[in-house]
Amino acid sequence: MVIAGFFFALMNVFVKMVPDIPAVEVVFFRSVVSLVLSYGFLKAGGVSIWGKNKKILLLRGASGAVALILYFATIQAIPLASAVTIQFLSPIFTSILGVFIVKEKVKPLQWLFFVLAFVGIIIIQGFDPRITPFYLGIGIIAALFSGLAYNFIRKLNTNEHPLVIVFYFPLVTLPVTGTISMFDWVSPEGWEWLLLLLIGVLTQVAQYFMTKAYQSEELSKVASLKYINIIYALAFGWVIFEETFNFITYVGMLVVLTGVILNIWYKHHQTSKM
Numbered sequence: 001m002v003i004a005g006f007f008f009a010l011m012n013v014f015v016k017m018v019p020d021i022p023a024v025e026v027v028f029f030r031s032v033v034s035l036v037l038s039y040g041f042l043k044a045g046g047v048s049i050w051g052k053n054k055k056i057l058l059l060r061g062a063s064g065a066v067a068l069i070l071y072f073a074t075i076q077a078i079p080l081a082s083a084v085t086i087q088f089l090s091p092i093f094t095s096i097l098g099v100f101i102v103k104e105k106v107k108p109l110q111w112l113f114f115v116l117a118f119v120g121i122i123i124i125q126g127f128d129p130r131i132t133p134f135y136l137g138i139g140i141i142a143a144l145f146s147g148l149a150y151n152f153i154r155k156l157n158t159n160e161h162p163l164v165i166v167f168y169f170p171l172v173t174l175p176v177t178g179t180i181s182m183f184d185w186v187s188p189e190g191w192e193w194l195l196l197l198l199i200g201v202l203t204q205v206a207q208y209f210m211t212k213a214y215q216s217e218e219l220s221k222v223a224s225l226k227y228i229n230i231i232y233a234l235a236f237g238w239v240i241f242e243e244t245f246n247f248i249t250y251v252g253m254l255v256v257l258t259g260v261i262l263n264i265w266y267k268h269h270q271t272s273k274m
Contacts, residue, residue, distance in 0.1 A: 001213040007206035009232035023072035028177035031170035033200025038167035060152035061172030070142035080237035086139035093147025101151040113263040120255030127248040162211040
């Protein structure tokens, strides 16, 4: 999950470096690369591309597609660290939805930590005029669908090859994003072609390691490791995009991280007592 986080952070940077390409089109290019690479590796390994549980695989692909399109839209429109911090709500949604989908338990005290994380998001939005209510809402919905996708991965457990799960994402996403992009196509120019290729390759590597992690360990533990991405986002945002924040916004980010870290600690404490 740590390896996946690093490659996702680089992907975020490249997405923000193509602001003139619509988010749906960026996802389309990313899906083309992912489909080719996944198919090639699966064929080389003699693994069936269709998997065993097609229904769950398709649901994972569909929920992941919605999440990624909306997330890319927020990256392009608001500061990088803010977009990443809002996406940090996905482990919260992962745990909440996990109660219904994979029957994992959430203790009463964890709900308090979840509320704390949401309060942090409200602080960030309230004190940063660059984050409009519209993009805040888009970011929260993206996090919700990410949590849904992670639950479907967990439900598949280790019954499916990680690359089969990754393969179904572009399989679902490609026809949808391709159709939508036809109505608002923006032709990439110069370095944008390379950046779009790198987005696809980096996401493919990150998705593989992330899928392995979610298949192998409890959802709430694995999802929480994503929070190291805030360090990358703040650093890249400051160095590359010259993004800075006021003190209250940093406090909001800290509140979000506190809620999540407390949830990690509490979950680990409860598990160690069993």
